[in-house]
Amino acid sequence: MLSYQHAFHAGNLADLQKHALLAMMLEYLIRKDKPVSYIETHSGRGLYNLSSVEATKTGEAAQGISRVEGMKWFSDDHPLAQAIAAIRDVHGAQSYPGSPLIARHILRKTDTLHLTELHPQEYAALRDVTGRGAKLYRQDGLELAMALTPPTPRRGLMLIDPSWEVKTDYTDVPKLISQVARKWNVGIIALWYPILASKAQLPMVMRLRAEHPDALIHEVHFPPAREGHGMIGSGMFILNPPWGIEGEAQRLSKLFATL
Incomplete structure (x- = not known):
């Protein structure tokens, strides 16, 4: 669980779907x-150097x-493009912001950010x-998610983005989402997950779809990063999706289809 470091993957195609x-x-x-309350269960170091x-x-x-x-996937007024530009103004042209x-x-x-990271070096960098x-x-992000909900203020979003190196995440995360949703029924709950050649994510996605039929599930596919790499796509599950997000998801689908 403490071996994963996102510096090897920052700014990849999966990040772009998630961050957009x-x-x-x-x-x-x-x-x-x-x-607004913002809760993130697996924050990483927050800032990455693409020339590292x-x-x-x-x-x-x-x-x-x-x-x-x-x-030119993102116009200058897209909120992700604006965030990247602002971070690069401070940290340099090879910088890339984490979530x-x-x-x-x-x-x-006036908004409140709760950021969780268990890895000691990643936590120090985030701080x-x-x-x-x-x-x-x-501390453990899934445990903190339960402890913090419902947050104050109640309007807000939780991003769940584990490394998926712990195999039990595929069963623990859907259980957590159902528990959090019962405690915080107005919160936007967003989960990122990998699409794997092994299809290990499929039972989890089927369970989420069955338990939350009104949620938005958006998946994109892309070529593996290198020969033998198991990730062939990226998914986002969004409970209580805000107005307009489906349009952005459809736009991204068309862009990813061109790769």
């Missing part, structure tokens, strides 16, 4: 002059953000880049 949908949902939430040894070793960023920026910094950029001072203005927790 996340940014659009957060932008929707701040349209009303009411405070880790990023260049896998080449996933080159196939992801570096490629699609040249293809904590995307959320911090979009949300306001350094977020500074004040976010509540950080070094």
Whole structure:
């Protein structure tokens, strides 16, 4: 569980699907002059260097953000593009924000951010880049999700984004979502999951679909990052999807289909 480090994968095609949908949902939430709670169960380090040894070793960023920026997937006024531009203004052109910094950029001072990360080095890096203005927790993210819900304020979003290295995640996460939804029925609950050549995710997705028929499930497919790589796509499950997010999902589907 503590071996995963997202620096090897930051800015890949899966990140782009997840972060585009996340940014659009957060932008929707701040349209009303009411405070928002944002909860993230697996935050990572928050900021990544796409020229690092880790990023260049896998080449996933080159196939992801570096490629699609040249293809103009995101207009300048897209909330993800704006977040990336703002982070690069501060940290340099090879920077890429993880979801904590995307959320911090979009949300306001009146909103509350709860960021969880168990890995000690990743937690320390996250603490350094977020500074004040976010509540950080070094503990199990799924346990904290239960402890924090329902949050105050009640309007808000929870992002669940585990590494999926722990096989029990495929059964524990759907159980958690049902429990959180009962406690926080107005919250947007977003889950990212990999689409694997082994199809290990299928029973979980079928269970989520059966238990939450009104949720949005968006999946995209793309070529494996390298020979033998098991991830061939990316999925987002969104409970209580905000208005307009389905249109962004359809737009992304068309873009991914061109790869």
